Amino acid sequence: MKLEKHPFIQSISEQRRDAILGEIELLKLQPGDTIFLEGSQADALYVILEGLVTFTKVRPDGLNQPVSASGEGSFFGEVGLFTSEHRALNASAESECVVGRIPESTVNKIIEDAAPQKKILDSVIKHLKSTTSRYMEEVTRKEKLSLVGTMISSILHDFKNPFSIISLGSHIVQQRHGKNDPATAKICTNIEAQVRRMLDMANDLAAFARGDSEIEIAHVSMEKLFEHFRELNAPFFQDESVTIETNPNNVSLSGDASKLIRVLQNLVGNAIDAIHQTEKPGTIVITAIDKGDTIYLSISDNGPGIPNEIQSRFFEPFVTFDKSDGTGLGTAIVRSIVDAHHGNIIFATSASGTTLTIQLPKKQKGG
Numbered sequence: 001m002k003l004e005k006h007p008f009i010q011s012i013s014e015q016r017r018d019a020i021l022g023e024i025e026l027l028k029l030q031p032g033d034t035i036f037l038e039g040s041q042a043d044a045l046y047v048i049l050e051g052l053v054t055f056t057k058v059r060p061d062g063l064n065q066p067v068s069a070s071g072e073g074s075f076f077g078e079v080g081l082f083t084s085e086h087r088a089l090n091a092s093a094e095s096e097c098v099v100g101r102i103p104e105s106t107v108n109k110i111i112e113d114a115a116p117q118k119k120i121l122d123s124v125i126k127h128l129k130s131t132t133s134r135y136m137e138e139v140t141r142k143e144k145l146s147l148v149g150t151m152i153s154s155i156l157h158d159f160k161n162p163f164s165i166i167s168l169g170s171h172i173v174q175q176r177h178g179k180n181d182p183a184t185a186k187i188c189t190n191i192e193a194q195v196r197r198m199l200d201m202a203n204d205l206a207a208f209a210r211g212d213s214e215i216e217i218a219h220v221s222m223e224k225l226f227e228h229f230r231e232l233n234a235p236f237f238q239d240e241s242v243t244i245e246t247n248p249n250n251v252s253l254s255g256d257a258s259k260l261i262r263v264l265q266n267l268v269g270n271a272i273d274a275i276h277q278t279e280k281p282g283t284i285v286i287t288a289i290d291k292g293d294t295i296y297l298s299i300s301d302n303g304p305g306i307p308n309e310i311q312s313r314f315f316e317p318f319v320t321f322d323k324s325d326g327t328g329l330g331t332a333i334v335r336s337i338v339d340a341h342h343g344n345i346i347f348a349t350s351a352s353g354t355t356l357t358i359q360l361p362k363k364q365k366g367g
Contacts, residue, residue, distance in 0.1 A: 001049045001072055003100050008047050008075045012110055020110065025101040029093035035077075038090045042080020044101045048072055051097030055089040069094060081107055167195050193232060200258055215256035215340045217364045222288040222297075223248035225257055229264050242272050242282040251288040253295045254364045259337045266330040267299045267356055274303035274354070293362055300355040306347065314347065 003009060004021060012020060026049075029035070035046065038058055046053075052071045056064035067089060070076055080087050081104055093099075102110075174188035226246040230237055237244055268284060275282030282302060289296040306314060315335040338345045343360040 003047070003049060006047045006049060006075075006100070007073055016110065020102075020106055023103060023106045025103075027097075027099045027101055029097040029099060031093055031095055033093045033097075035091040035093065035099065036087050038087050040087045042077065042085065042087055043104050044077060045075060045081060045104075045107050046077045046091075047075045047100040047102065049098040049100060051099075052094040053091055053097060053099070054094045055091055057089050064090065078107075163195050163199060167192055170195075190231070200262070215259055215337070215364075217254050217256065220253055220255050220257045220260065221248075222251040222253075222295075225260060225264075226286065228257070229261050232261065233265060233268070236268060236272060239272060242275055242284060244268065245283070245285045247285070247287040249288055249290065251290045251295055253360060253362045255341050255360065256337075259340070263334050263337050263358070264299070266334050270330060271299065271301040271303060271354070274305075275301060278304055290362070295360045295362055297358040297360065298355055300353065302353040305351050305354055306349040311349065315345070 003024060003026065004017070009017065009021070024047075027035075029051070035053065036042075038056075048070055050072055052069055053074075053076065054069045055067045055076070057067050059065045076091065077087075079085075170188040170191040174185055177184045179185075226248050230246070236242070264286065268286070271284050272282070275284075280302075285298075285300045287296075287298050287300075289298075315331050335345055338358055338360070341360050341364065343358055345356060345358045347354060347356045349355075
């Protein structure tokens, strides 16, 4: 396609066209040649006369995510010119290309008589840019969750036999020595409980990655739930720098006890990690309150509070702050469990501490 026959050039008034054609630089590109990079200064608009141009965006993991492509007769690069922002995407030649580069000064001459249209276009472009960013975040999140699901399924498969052997060994020891040795019986019971806990945690993570949040509804006494939570998480309660108080207040509800314990494990674990960042003694208070048809479960701490940087995304997957060993999935799994119980979770936080409040219906449908 000849430059003067390109639809963009044809849209320019005849009075301006001849002068503008002399200001356009023709670029002959080979496959893989870079036209511009994401984050670079926007200084030109490009028209494609031959070949195919692809656009990619750098993902958080450093890889390039394909976004779109344009061919002969198209133009690109106008977004940065109209919004005065740096390039939002990478542009490169997919095949042998001939591209016309129209400098910013020339583009300004073309549109100087179309101020109202430019304002409308500015608004549309900003909206599209925001949509592209959200699309990239969603693509990356789904890919990460898919990878997590695949890894957990593999781990469950590989650990099935070792867990079975551990459980069987504990059962045999308990049968032989448990009757005459209560301490041994208790240890064996704890071993089997922890094996089940590890399997449940892995299954919960795999279910979250699949988007599956089914719960098994039964009667749950918060007093017994808190006792079981203490048994399964003895290190939490043995931490000399943190005091954990539980107030069941004779509250009960219908729900999935194992899933609710997972909620406590994740939230209390986060609170302990936060307290460890300070030099003062920590206190965590877990309280259940019956308010008619709704149960309020709160977890309060006197830690440094949730950082401002992540407050708006606190319950989203892969959001973490200053934790080298964190996956960023704990609070997302908490929310999925609360959602499965038809409940709600909110938080209030400041530099003097955080309180997470979970609202759960006392009775579940079918429970």
